[in-house]
Amino acid sequence: MASVIGHEGWEAVIGLETHVQLGTASKIFTAASTNFGDDPNTHIDPVVLGLPGTLPVLNAKVLEYAVKASLALNLQVAEHSKFDRKQYFYPDLPKNYQISQFDQPIAENGWIEVEVAEKGKDTYLKTIGIERLHMEEDAGKLVHAGSDRLAGSTHSLVDYNRAGVALAEIVSKPDLRTGREAAEYASEIRRIMRYLGVSDGNMQEGSLRCDVNISVRRGPDEPFGVKVEIKNMNSFSAIQKAIDFEIARQIKAYETGEPVVQETRLWDEAKQLTKSMRSKEGASDYRYFPEPDLGPIEVTPSRREAWRAELPELPAAKRHRYAEQLGLSIYDARVLTDERGMAEYFEAAVAAGADAKGVANWVTGDIAAHVNANRLALAELPLKPEQLAEMVQLIDSGVISGKIAKELLPELLEKGGSTKAIVAERGLGMISDPAAITAIVEELLAAHPEEVAAFRGGKNKLQGFFVGQLMKRTGGKADPKLANQILIAKLNG
16 A cells, blocks of 8 residues: 555545646637736737627647647547536636536546656656546736735736636546655656647746645545645645645544545645635536537547657657666656757767767766756757767767866857867877876876885875876876876886
């Protein structure tokens, strides 16, 4: 049984509803812009506001993105589906209903594989079922303003710029058991959406939002407990922390005889706890009925397969390939595939003839640090993949040392260029001639007779002194492996 950490005998049952904002230039049913960050209420029109006489028209790109996302999540795409009206009344919903999909969604019954690294445990693979993906329009945004010492905010402002933006809602099956699994699942969903290019997945801007449904029970054979929904989580770490808190809260309530009620709770990041928001609505509360202003949706098999052919290699497939075919560690494979741009940069360097492990070390280390510090995309980097491949090949062939490469890297990252040409121009090639290195070592030992005697007397730590002096004399150009072999032989001689 997958028991909850620190709560032996209990099991958490967790499902996620992930809202992915599809990255189309216009909204789902109108030509109004989706550009983020513009002045409030500047991307609205009569259709967004639901004014009398207006009719929605489905954005064809939204359908394409939704189908591609469904295929990437191994969902079965419906040949025929429809839109429905979901009734609820809230200030950020201009029509007092939302156009969504209820009983005939665009896709159902899929799965994804995630890698889970629980603290203190080995990394393991887990398959998470996905119940459905459906299309819908987003609501607007309330901005609570003013202040009152007793009442808090005194009024709210409504921004409808986000109203009508296309969403794909992805509903998982209740297959998750820990906060860590849920965070990894949400992270993989975002990773896949970014690979597809259907969403930027920016949680800070609301492009990807997760609601968690969670209950606890005494073991896997017991019926599900009372389900609680948690909202207001804007990071993967917040998802994990909110779930871990809620698991402990519900278990404590059951063990002390307190009732656990079906409700919606909010995650308070500052206080690191969940708090009650409202009682949870059921499907009947929304009074769904078929959207009368939109006809049925048809996705023919030929159209579906044409879109499937346009899908890129997805993160999980890349991770497996990097580990199995390129011999990379699970960690390196995971880091390299986190963003599509990094994976493409890495693969281009390997395709240019460089060793995969050598390229991986530079890309995940110094190069990643540089692009992150300067907020660059790897595609914008002056050091092109082919130029990195040349540098790695020069190291592997013994032309330059890793130390020299590290010294040249800042210049290459800023300007790009050929490492081979720079090495030739500046005479930086590595000294690999045994006779030349032997002569330098003999001069070095002759200049430090007291240290040589001390080393031979048992002070082995002086080896580092001699290595440093040798590199200083050669400007760091001596072949490290060969120089160490000759140095040790002479010191012991």
